[in-house]
Amino acid sequence: MPLVSMKEILEDAKKRQYAVGCFNAVNLDMTRGVLEAASELKAPVILCHAEVHFKYTPIEKLAPVLVNEARLADVPVALLLDHGKSFSAVMKAMHLGFNAVMYDGSDLPYDQNVKNTREVVKIARVLGVDVEAELGHVVRPKSAGADGDEDDSVAGDESYYTQPDQALEFVSNTGVDALAVAFGTAHGVYLKKPVLDLDRLNKIRQTVDVPLVMHGGSGLDATDFRNSIANGITKVNYYTGMAKYAAEHMKEKLNADNGILLYHNIMMESILAIKENVMQAMDLFGCAGKA
Template sequence: MPLMSLKEVLADADRRHYGVGAFNVLNIEMLNAIIRAAEEEQAPVILAFAEGHQKYIAMETIAPLMLKAAREATVPVVVHYDHGRQFENIIKIMHYGFTSVMFDGSTLPYEENVRRTQEVVRIARILGVSVEAELGHVGGAEGVPGGEDDPQACYTDVNQAADFVARTGVDALAVAIGTAHGVYRTRPKLDLERLAAIKNRVGIPLVLHGGSGLRDDDFRQAIARGINKINIFTDISLAATRRIIAMLGDKDIPGSAGVVPYQGSDLLEGDFIQNASLTGYQDLMLAVTAAVKEEVKGKIRLFGSNGKVAGPAPPHARQPGRWPSL
C-alpha cells in the first residue's frame, strides 16, 4: 500500500472521531509486531522513531527497515520522525522518505518556536511531508520513572495555540494538558476543558504525548474532545519487559505482579514457535514480538481505529526520498 502522510491519515480520524496510535520502533521485533497488529485489526497506524532513541539504534539503520515494512503493509501506514529538535536530522529523515516529522520546539521561547516551525513547514510542504509541532511542554522521559513531573506548569495556552497554528500552518499540534512521558507514579489528571477549547480554536488534529499509563476512559474522553494521534512507547516497552521476565522467572517490573512464569503456551499460535522451552535469545525475540503485538492491538481497539481502513482511498504513491524539481 502507498505510504500515507500524517495529514491524510488524521483527516479521516478527525472526521470520524477516533485516534490513531503512533508506536515508537527500536528494533525489528517492535516493527514486526506493530505492523502485524495493525493488519489484523485493519487499522491505520503510525510507525515512529524518536530522535532521542538514536542511542539505541541509528536512524540511518532503522529508517530503511521502517519504510520497507510500511510499503509492504496492507493497511495505511505513516512513517513519522518523533520529537525532532536537530534541523539537520529532520531534513535528512525527510530525504530518506519519512512522510511525517515532528519539530519539537516546545522548550524554546514562543517566537523562536514559531520561527523554527515555520522553516520546517516551508521545506516539508515542498516534499509533501506532514509536520507536527508541540506547544506547551510534555515533560518526563519515555520509558523511565518521572512521568508525574508537574505537567500543569507547562500547559498549552488556548489563545497561543490558535496564533501558533495560524502562523505556522502545521498539520497537527501536540498539546500539554496534564500528561507526561514515562512511568507515572501518581495518577495524572487531564485538563479536558482546556483540550476542548484548544480544538475549538485551532480546528486541526491534536496529538497526545505521554499516553502510556492513562486510564482507558482518559483516552476516550481525550479522543472525544479532539485528540486524533496518540503516542505510545512506555506501555509497549513494559509489555516486552514483562514477557521476558515471565520467561526468565523474575519480578520487579511495573505491572509484573501475577505474571505466570513462561511455559511456552503464551506465544501466539500460528505466529511463533510452539511447545518451546527457553533455549536462547531467539526465544526472547519471539516472545517480545508477541507481547508488543498484543499491547498494540489492545491500544488500537481502545483508540477506535480498528476496522477503519475502509476510509478514503489513499492517493497515488509519491516517491519517498525523491527531491522534486524546483
C-alpha cells in the same frame, strides 16, 4: 502499499472521531509487532522513530527497515520522526524517506519555537512531508524512564499546559498539519496520577482546526483515553506502556522456560508481546476496523 500521508490518516480520524495510534519502533521486531497488530485489526497506523532513541538504533540503520515494512503492510501506514529536536535529525528523516516529521521546539521560548517550526514547514512542503509541532510542553521527568532530563517536580505543573489562544496563533503562523498539546500528561511512567484538563483540551479543539495529538498517554486508564479522544485528540503517541509490557512478558517467559532458550525464541516472544499490547491500545483508541 505506498506510505500514506499522516495528514490524510488524521483527517479521517478527526472526521469519524477516533484516534490513530502512533507507536515508536526501535528495531525490526517492534516494527513487526506493531504492523501485525494493525493488519489483524485493519487499523491505520503511524510508525515512528524518536530522536531520543537514535542512541539505541541510528536512524540511518532503521529507516530502510521502517520504509520497507510500511510498504509491505496491507493497511495505511505513515512514517514519522518523533520529537525531532535538532535540525539535522529532521533533515535526515526527510532524506531517508519519512513522510512526516515532528519538530519539537516546545522547550524553547515561544517566538523561537514559531520561527524554527516555520522553517521546517517551509522545507517539508517542498518535499511533500507533513509536520507535527508541539506547543505547551509535555514534560519528561528524569525518574520516569523515558530518557528525560527534567526535574521530577514538572509533573502536573500547569504552567507547561497549552493555551488555546496561543495555539490558534501558533498554527496560523507556522502552517503545521498536527499539533501536540499539553493538558496534564507526561512522558514515561507516571510519578503521580495525572489529572487531565479536559476543558482546556476541548477549548483548544474549538479554537484550532488541525488534528490534536496526545503524548505521554502510557499509564492513563481507559476512561482517560476515551475522554481525551471525545474532547478532540485524534493521534495518540504510545511507547512506554508497550515497552514495559513487552519487558514484563519477557521476564515471565524467561523464568518459566526450563528448556533450551535461544535468541530467536526471545525475538518471537517479543513480537508477540508488542502485537498483543498494540492491539489492546488500538481497540481503546477506536482505530480498529477503520482502515
